[in-house]
Amino acid sequence: MVSVNREKCGYCGACVSVCPSTALELVELHLRIEDEKCISCGLCVKICPMGALEA
Known part of the structure; x- marks a missing residue:
């Protein structure tokens, strides 16, 4: 599961x-994360230029 700061x-x-x-x-101006769809691949965490996502 991914969380956003x-x-x-x-x-x-x-x-x-x-x-x-x-x-x-x-x-x-809100990032919505649908936990039931997330496959925990971590691509979003790696690509985020602000370091705002955590797995």
């Missing part, structure tokens, strides 16, 4: 674009 997140959408299971979605 909202204070670090720049809402750039990099994580959304690499998620193979479409578990991440940018809604206005």
Whole structure:
């Protein structure tokens, strides 16, 4: 499961674009994570330029 540090997140959408299971979605200025879709691959954590995601 992935968690987001909202204070670090720049809402750039990099994580959304690499998620193979479409578990991440940018809604206005909020990153939504659908835990039931997340396959814990870690791609979003690796790609985040702000270091805002943790697995």
